[in-house]
Structure formats: C-alpha cells, structure tokens
Amino acid sequence: MADTTRKTLLPAKYHDAVVRWRDTFIPDYGFLLDQWDNYFPNKPHFELCAYYDCSVCPNIEVGQDQGKPKFTSAGQMNQEQADHLLKAVKAQASTELGSIQQHRLTLARAEHEQDQVWILRMMAEELRHGYQMFSVLLDDDWKSVATTSGEDMVEEVLNMRTGSHVLGAFNIDFDSFLDNSMFCAVIDRVGKYQLEMQKVSAYRPMSESMPPMLREEAFHMATGVAPLRRWAEQTARGAGTVSMGMMQEAVDKWFPRGLDMFGDERGGGRNVKFGFKPMKNGEAMEAYIQEMQGVVDDINERYVRARFPKLARAEARNALKKLTDGDAFEGLQPDELITLPHKRYFRRRGPHAFLLVDRAGNDMTDFDAFRKEMGRVQPDAYVVNRDYIDYLEKARQVATGELDQVDAVRTMPQLSRVGGACPCSNAVRWVVPESNGNGAVAN
Template structure:
C-alpha cells in the first residue's frame, strides 16, 4: 500500500545549512541526480524535502497518557518528557549524518556502477531523513522555552557540527574500509533503523509520528540492498570468486552485529520511552525481535551457501543441515562449520548494555573465556 504524505520544506536558514553540509560531505549527490533516471527508472526523482505522513491514531496509544490526544506542540511535553523526546530526535538525526559519512568512505570500492548508485541513493535518503528531523524541530516554535533557551536551534547547530567520532551512537563512529562494510552495515545496522522507525509511528509527539511512515518506506530499500549484497558476496566467496572470503564476511558480522544490539539501548531498560508514549516496546522486547530477524537473515545466506555445494537440496533440508553442523561443530554432507556464517551470541564484543556483558571476554558462542577460574584480561 502506498504511503500517503504531503511535502514541505524547513526554514531557509536551516535548509541552506543542510545544503552546505551536503556540498561538503556528500558532493556526489549531484552525480546521483544526473543519472537518476538511468539507475532508478520510473521512481520519482529525489528531492530534499520533509514528508509529512498520516497518523495511525489521533490519540496516544501506550503509556501513562494513553487515550489522550497526541501532542502537537513541544511545549505541551512537561519536564523529562520534553528532553527525552529531544534526545530521541537528536540521536535519530545523528545516525543519518553519520551513515552518509560512513558510506562515502568506501563508495569507490563498490563492485560496479549499479551498486555504487544504489549506495548514493541510500546516502541521499539518509540526508532526507536528517532533513526530516530538522523539520520536527524547526517547524514548532515551542521548542524555544523560557528559561531553557532555543532547544531546537541548539540541537540543530550541534548536529551540523558532528563528525565521525562524535555521533551519538557508537555504530556511527566506525569507519568503513571497503564495500563489505557497506553491505553488512545495511543488512544489520539499517535493520535496527527499521525497528526504531516502526516503533516511533506511535510517538506521542505527533510531528515525530507523522515523519515515520515515509522514512520507514525508504528504509526498506536500504535493507533490501544490504541483504542481497550480503548473500551475493557470501555465495561468490563459497565459489572461490569475488574480493572477500567467508572469513572476511564473518569478521564484518562480528564487527557490526554487537553495535546493532547496542543501538536499542540497555536491554534491561526502556520503560521510560513506553511510559511517555514514544514507543510500544521496551529495549529488550524490540532487541529480541531484532535478534530473531537477523538470525533469519544469516540462515537465508547459509541456505544459499549450502546450495552452492548441493544445488538441488530443498531449503528445509538445507536448514536442518545447517543447524546440525552448527550444533555438532562437525562436517555434515561435505559442509563444515567454517563453510557457514555464524551469528555471534548477544554477549559477544559488547561495549554497552548489562554490566555482566560489557567488556567481558565472551566468545562467538557465548562462552566466557577464563583462566584459573577468572575471566581473561583484554591483554590476553
């Protein structure tokens, strides 16, 4: 079903500011627009605008204000609710700018022009999403409050000044090295974006809720690109072709997946966002659904890998074989554990989250590495 929305722009001051940011950090946008019809025929040409969708409900759907009309003015959010909303908007916008910086680092390593222009489209849509967050802040004059200053202006200026290493979330401060990062990132990290945008369709502050539908629709292309690229790279590796080995791909998954888990926040918290009507699920609930979906993505790639060796094997049989190889740690029907990809345990390589996970030496399988009955030190 097509997403219905109207379009608008932000104030000339901030519209120009984001254009200036784009010219400095994403000059390739002009190339994308020049060849848009060649690579995306029939798709409406990209425009840097805010897209205002429809509300799913006119009333707040969850939390302590459930049943009350959605909030149209930031000033109606009292105390911590106001600043929690600002924090979420700031973090969302930071991810969009950070993603553009990251993708650009390895743009030239894309395997062909088709992939390169698909990455450029992703970058352009991330820019539009940042613009959308500017609209959420800029269109509502009540973000400026007596005794609190102009929160919208201060937040926008801070966001425009952020660079690699200073973004809100760790996942957006990691440099890309090559196309493998573009592929795994869009498959795993953009999937977190889908969960966040989907949850925020119920946001009790109506301008944020209205922004989510169009953003979510565009995010679907990013995830589709990543899933297909990941599968293509893995199959090429299994055939002894391409630029990356399965070991390379596994390392990339090991790098990005823990950061994706952390993007939900501590899985033991998240009740505040639910109480304020910003999201319908706690961090742990959303993260658990994410883990299950990533498991499905990796299993889909592994089925393709098995069928490189056994082209006529039905998917269900391949799925059973994969689980047997993983559980036994041994070769079955010519398929070894190292011939498949593995999704790390949720405790692996965690920097944020529950105290018992953070900076603890858990291996890919969730085993705590010890020596003399104590966890090994990072130096080991």
C-alpha cells in the same frame, strides 16, 4: 507518496545549510540524480524535503496518556517527557548524518556501479531523514526544555564528524566496502525497529515522520543484503572476492553495535510510559536478534545451494539444519557458515558491557586471553582502530577493578557542545557525559 502525505521544506537558510552539508559529504549526489532513471526507473525522483504522513493514529497508543490526543507541541508535554523526546530527536538526526560520513569513506571501492548507486541513494535518503528530524526540531518551540535554540541544535548536528556522534555505531570508520554492506544489513535494521516503534509516538510530528522513513529504510536493508547474498554465492562457487570468513568478521564487528543501539536491555520503560515507543529495549532487542538470525540463515542457505547446485531447496534446508546442528555435510564444515555472536559478546551498554566474554557468550577470566580472542575474531583492519583500542582498554580496566562497569558505560564519549556557540565552530567533541540515559535510536 500516499495522498495523506504532507511535504514541507525547511526555512531557506536551514535548507541551504543542509545542501551545503550535502555538497561536502555526498559529492556524487549529481551522479545519483543522473543515474536515477537507469537504476530506479519506477521510483519518483529523490527530493530533499520532509514528509509527514497525516494518516497516523491521532490518539496516544501506549503509556500513561493512552487514549488522549497525541501532542502536537513540546509545550503540551511535561518537562521530563519533552526533554526525553528532544534528546531522541537530536540523536536520531545525528545518526542519520553520521552514517553518510561513514559510507562515503569506502563508497568508491564498490565492485559494481550498481552497488555504488544503491549506496548513494541510501545516503541521500539518510540525509532526508536528518532533514526530517531538523524539520521536527524547527517546527516547534523547545524552550521549556532546551537552553539552545532550534538553530543552534541544527548547527550542532551539522558540525558533528565521525567520532562525535551520539551512538557508538556511528563513530566507527569503515575499512572496506564490506562495511558499507554489513552496516546497511545490520545497523539500518536496528533503524527499522526504532522507526517502527516510534510510529506510535505520542508526539504527533514524530509519529507522522515515521511511515515515509520506514519505506526508505526497507531499501537500505536490501542495499546491504544484496551484495552479501551475491558474495556468499560467488565464494561457494570458488569465485568472488569476499569470503564467508570475511563476512563473519564483519558480522562480529557490527552486530554487537546493533544490539547496543537498543540501549540497556533492562531499560526503555520511560519510553513506554511516556508513549514514545510500544516496547522496552530488551523486547525490541530480542525481536531484532531473531530477525538477524533469519538474515544469517538466508545467506548460509544461499551458500549451501550454490555450493551444491544439484540439491533441491528442501534438501538444501536439511543440509543447513545438519550443519547448524554441528555436523559436516558432504565435506562442508559447520564453521564455514556464518553465525551470530552471542548477545553478551563485545558489548558497551547494558549488563554485559565491557565484560570479558568470548563470542560464544562464555565468561573469560584472563584479560590477555580475551585480547587474543578478540584479535582472532575481529577484522584485521579494525583492530588498529582507535574505537577498538578504546574498548579493549576499558574492558581491561573493568576486569582489573580500576573502573566500575557502570562508570565505563557512563564514560562512553557522547555528543556535547564545548567552547561556546560560535556559528562557524566545530565545537562538538567527544566528552564525558553527565548522564548516559538509555535512549535508543538508529538510522
């Protein structure tokens, strides 16, 4: 850690609550610590704590308050600003913990111990990110905008389970270890964009939280991409267990969720106005799409080079260019490579939400044809999932006019506390929200 970094712990009772949560959802945490020096010999040991990088820009960098000193407490902001920020912090905390619950389902199915240990480290770091957001919540007094105390907000997040998290991508169960890898490569990358943007946050504790989280996020993306590259090279040589087709299906499952996490592409203006982010949702999403295209190109290039090992790198690039232009190369067909689905495909937020659109981005008119097309594209294990079935039903209702598109988006299940504030309750459920906002966060 840089010497401008301040390290803090939560008050003991909250720290202990997070440790108990960790014991439940990362039961292999002890194994990770035992293996740490074998797999990460040059990395300092993991610590469950909050880090604040005090070297961030002290003044507000964008929006209506640009140039003024950053806010150090919620009370310095206007009500709307503080409310917007509080929602973002809570949602961020929820996604951090949400991904741990997803990863643990299929962690044991990794091919190699190294893959498992990398995922375990990533899970521990996500827990630290959640802890960081708890620290941001508990260090301030939110009573100007919150009816619940910091204590209740932390309890609320710790009680969430897959199915009750704020953002859709964190409510989808993993079906195989391929999901662990693709999630890190696709969804954690959205996280990187969000953290990068929040580095400018007008709320100084948020801004100071970002640099250490971003350093960890880079590792999470590598955790995802490394097995994808390996599988591409293995399958090109006729070996391995994961084909390009399987990776394609996983891209088609997760990439639309990544896009949704930016929020409605027409929105995000308030984040900029309030000084919380430098870009609106649509701008950030376009940059992300470009970066994801680079990830896909890299995997394809590795596949081509492994399939034709005699090709020099430049020749492999030329072959790849030919293939992406739609021509075959030495018996390799263009459709054997991975492509990104169109940004209109399989969306749940924004102008394309729940529309009948095929993966090439074309409108479809017949729902049954759309359902078949979806079933053809999406992984078999996923199409029997509640999440997928709910999506299809909503798309059908929008197509028939039974449900307005805006209502379909608005009625996406959201986090809410129901049934009182019993300290041991699991009273956080899927409910229809009062307002869906356009907040965008990630892991």
